[in-house]
Amino acid sequence: MTGRLEILAPDGIPEVQPGADLAALIGDALASDPRIGLLRDGDVLIVTQKVVSKAEGAVVDLTTIEPRPEAVAFAERFDRDPRQVEVVLREAVRVVRMERGVIITETHHGLICANGGIDASNVGAGTGDVVTLLPRDPDASAARIRAALLERFGVDVPVVVSDSFGRPWRWGIVDVAIGVSGLEPLEDLRGRADHDGRVMRSTVRAVADELASAAELALGKSTGRPVALVRGAEIVRGEGSVRDLLMPRETDLFP
Amino acid sequence: MTGRLEILAPDGIPEVQPGADLAALIGDALASDPRIGLLRDGDVLIVTQKVVSKAEGAVVDLTTIEPRPEAVAFAERFDRDPRQVEVVLREAVRVVRMERGVIITETHHGLICANGGIDASNVGAGTGDVVTLLPRDPDASAARIRAALLERFGVDVPVVVSDSFGRPWRWGIVDVAIGVSGLEPLEDLRGRADHDGRVMRSTVRAVADELASAAELALGKSTGRPVALVRGAEIVRGEGSVRDLLMPRETDLFP
Numbered sequence: 001m002t003g004r005l006e007i008l009a010p011d012g013i014p015e016v017q018p019g020a021d022l023a024a025l026i027g028d029a030l031a032s033d034p035r036i037g038l039l040r041d042g043d044v045l046i047v048t049q050k051v052v053s054k055a056e057g058a059v060v061d062l063t064t065i066e067p068r069p070e071a072v073a074f075a076e077r078f079d080r081d082p083r084q085v086e087v088v089l090r091e092a093v094r095v096v097r098m099e100r101g102v103i104i105t106e107t108h109h110g111l112i113c114a115n116g117g118i119d120a121s122n123v124g125a126g127t128g129d130v131v132t133l134l135p136r137d138p139d140a141s142a143a144r145i146r147a148a149l150l151e152r153f154g155v156d157v158p159v160v161v162s163d164s165f166g167r168p169w170r171w172g173i174v175d176v177a178i179g180v181s182g183l184e185p186l187e188d189l190r191g192r193a194d195h196d197g198r199v200m201r202s203t204v205r206a207v208a209d210e211l212a213s214a215a216e217l218a219l220g221k222s223t224g225r226p227v228a229l230v231r232g233a234e235i236v237r238g239e240g241s242v243r244d245l246l247m248p249r250e251t252d253l254f255p
Numbered sequence: 256m257t258g259r260l261e262i263l264a265p266d267g268i269p270e271v272q273p274g275a276d277l278a279a280l281i282g283d284a285l286a287s288d289p290r291i292g293l294l295r296d297g298d299v300l301i302v303t304q305k306v307v308s309k310a311e312g313a314v315v316d317l318t319t320i321e322p323r324p325e326a327v328a329f330a331e332r333f334d335r336d337p338r339q340v341e342v343v344l345r346e347a348v349r350v351v352r353m354e355r356g357v358i359i360t361e362t363h364h365g366l367i368c369a370n371g372g373i374d375a376s377n378v379g380a381g382t383g384d385v386v387t388l389l390p391r392d393p394d395a396s397a398a399r400i401r402a403a404l405l406e407r408f409g410v411d412v413p414v415v416v417s418d419s420f421g422r423p424w425r426w427g428i429v430d431v432a433i434g435v436s437g438l439e440p441l442e443d444l445r446g447r448a449d450h451d452g453r454v455m456r457s458t459v460r461a462v463a464d465e466l467a468s469a470a471e472l473a474l475g476k477s478t479g480r481p482v483a484l485v486r487g488a489e490i491v492r493g494e495g496s497v498r499d500l501l502m503p504r505e506t507d508l509f510p
Contacts, residue, residue: 003264003480004290005473011258035259097508104508112424164460168423168509169367170500172441172461174468176425186427205419206427207472213429214469217462217488218260225258233472245425253352253359254423254509 002234008035009218009228013051016226022047022055023148026227030149036229039155044230045145046215049163049178050119051226052141053132060087060118062129074098084118084131091116091133096255107134110246111178113165135161138179139241146181158182158235162212168254175216177208177242184238185209185245206245207235257489263290264473264483268306271481277302277310278403281482285404291484294410299485300400301470304418304433305374306481307396308387315342315373317384329353339373339386346371346388351510362389365501366433368420390416393434394496401436413437413490417467423509430471432463432497439493440464440500461500462490 010033013025026047030036053059067075067086075082078101085103089095092105096112105116117134135141142159150156161179166172177185185208215228249255265288268280281302285291308314322330322341330337333356340358344350347360351367360371372389390396397414405411416434421427432440440463470483504510 003266003473003475003483005262005469007260007262007469009258099508100506102508164458167461169502169507170431170461170464171502172459172464172500174461174464203419204427205471206422206425206429209425209427209429210468210472213465214260214262214472216460217465217469217485218258220258220489228258230472234475245427247424247426251355252424253354253357 002232004232005214006231007214007218007228008033008231009215009220009225010036011225013224013226015224016051016054018054018057018059020055022051023145023152026145027149027152029227030229031153039149039153039157039229040231041155042232042234043155044158044160044183044211044233044235045149046160046162046175046212046228046230047142047145048175048219048226049117049134049138049161050132052135052138052161052179056135056141058133058135060131060133062087062131074103077101081120084115084120087131087133088116088118091118109134109138109178110243113163117163117178134163134178139181139243140179142179142181156182157229158237160185160208160211160215162215164216175209175212177206177212177245179242180208180240182237182239183208184236184240185242186240187236207233208240208242208245211235257487259487260469261486262469262473262483263288263486264470264475264480265291266480268479268481270479271306271309273309273312273314275310277306278400278407281400282404282407284482285484286408294404294408294412294484295486296410297487297489298410299413299415299438299466299488299490300404301415301417301430301467301483301485302397302400303430303474303481304372304389304393304416305387307390307393307416307434311390311396313388313390315386315388317342317386329358332356336375339370339375342386342388343371343373346373364389364393364433365498368418372418372433389418389433394436394498395434397434397436411437412484413492415440415463415466415470417470419471430464430467432461432467432500434497435463435495437492437494438463439491439495440497441495442491462488463495463497463500466490 062083065083067082071085265284320338322337326340
């Protein structure tokens with residue numbers, strides 16, 4: 001019987017430090033969770049951005065940052081940290097919107113999100129002076145974790161690196177994919193007949209984003225559970241990239 | 256041990272006809288799925304829009320529709336059905352974008368989405384001449400299903416009505432909430448200390464949207480499984496509304 005999915009977020013991953021072997025920490029946590037047992041076909045591992053960034057040293061000490069005048073002015077006007085605004089601008093290839101205290105940028109990855117994905121909470125420094133950047137190449141981050149788990153457990157588990165993004169028109173953040181390895185992030189149902197035998201049009205599903213959102217429900221936000229295993233999702237294996245999810249600017253109606 | 260979620264999509268819901276007692280059909284399917292057993296605290300039921308619209312008779316026979324010249328011109332230019340374009344415009348309180356074959360409107364609910372949520376696939380008419388509209392009041396639809404399940408099973412299970420929406424900047428659709436009953440669709444973590452003891456800012460999570468996306472992974476797209484039970488999510492009970500999820504136009508940076 002299908003139509004069943006399980007999401008398991010193991011405990012036991014300690015505070016991640018720069019240079020940490022994240023795949024080993026994840027492997028230990030998976031191996032010691034009796035609910036998980038052996039990894040199997042149909043499992044997908046979701047890893048949240050922050051631990052990836054921390055392990056890869058994608059962090060910035062704000063005390064080293066000299067903000068440009070534009071960052072100082074924006075920060076003063078909207079009660080923000082000018083050094084953090086400066087880092088957001090440095091990481092941007094394009095500013096999409098910068099108003100009302102919100103900065104939406106396009107990062108070098110092609111991701112469009114608030115503050116370029118730069119985040120101060122849960123960094124573990126305690127002082128508020130350290131922020132995480134997005135991983136330099138989140139597909140590669142996912143691939144490295146996938147390869148290490150394959151080496152250790154002999155099972156090829158697709159990996160999604162996730163982050164929390166806002167959306168136009170709707171309040172609240174949801175987790176989406178910012179890096180993938182071992183699966184096709186888009187499932188293209190166009191041309192497949194639907195339940196009535198009619199041919200569906202324009203039905204391309206962002207499975208990797210739905211996996212990220214589903215995993216988040218099991219993580220909680222402030223609990224020190226940075227990864228979740230989704231078991232039973234019917235994903236399409238493949239060598240997809242987060243770039244498959246990103247709409248080129250010329251196609252987008254909200255550039 | 257927490258950090259575990261299960262999603263169960265029962266089979267056995269037949270083709271839904273206008274006037275059908277959807278809550279009874281859902282109740283039967285839940286009751287006859289041995290994996291589900293008794294409903295319990297912590298369960299959330301996700302019901303996809305199309306069966307709700309069908310049961311409520313929120314369908315339009317396109318053969319009765321006389322398209323306005325603007326709809327005819329747009330449809331001719333982009334190879335679309337002018338009658339469907341007409342229905343989209345009739346259901347709109349505002350056209351957000353209408354270009355390159357895409358119509359993004361704001362519906363009377365305040366939802367902003369492609370084609371006003373009007374959908375031709377899986378309607379079950381076989382002819383392509385019938386489309387579903389969004390339910391007139393999806394919060395009320397959710398409340399009716401919730402009340403019927405409470406009456407029948409004695410358990411108060413929050414209900415989310417979901418639909419598949421596209422997003423700016425990213426390819427692919429994901430399921431989001433268009434109606435809720437019995438839960439707070441936004442979880443406001445602002446002011447709560449995170450794992451490091453730092454206070455999180457700007458962290459409001461769209462839990463109802465993540466529930467909808469998670470459920471979709473268990474439904475599949477063309478399988479005749481229109482509902483899923485999410486078991487184990489830490490939701491906040493309450494009398495929230497989908498309106499809580501909708502950003503007012505004056506706040507949005509992409510009006």
